Amino acid sequence: MSERTGFLLVRAGGRLVGLPLEHLVAVAAIGEVHPVPSPELAMRGVARLRSETMPVLHLGALLAGTRCPAEAGDTGVVVEADGFRLCLEVDEADVVSRATVMPLPADTSLPWARGVARTADGLVPLLDLPALGARLAGKETDS
Secondary structure, three states, X not given: OOOEEEEEEEEEOOEEEEEEHHHEEEEEEOOOEEOOOOOXXXXXXXXXXXXXXXXXXXXXXXXXXXXXXXXXXXXXXXXXXXXXXXXXXXXXXXXXXXXXXXXXXXXXXOOOEEEEEEEOOEEEEEEOHHHHXXXXXXOOOOO
């Protein structure tokens, strides 16, 4: 794997990760989130963003496999993969970058990463948003 791709750098739960631009819909203020029952620990609830209701997941909690922090953030990144839209709650949406995607280091366990990119901050995991969307929609994937 050595394709050049664009991604949005975001900070979430103390981590810097890249969200591929081909799945990015918008960066938006989240507003009011309504809690809903979910087996997903990182599910904050649902919110109305860009004239549609969508799930809001705390990205830092999702990557760590933990519950959302008690205090909700106000920055969201709306992404779409395979027709499934969701809002990822992040601490900060930083900058759009372009880099070559490299394979994950062999000794690394990075949930939802499809590869890494070298940035000024070092190696940054690029999330596999279609796999994440499929999992949240209850679909199986080959990845």
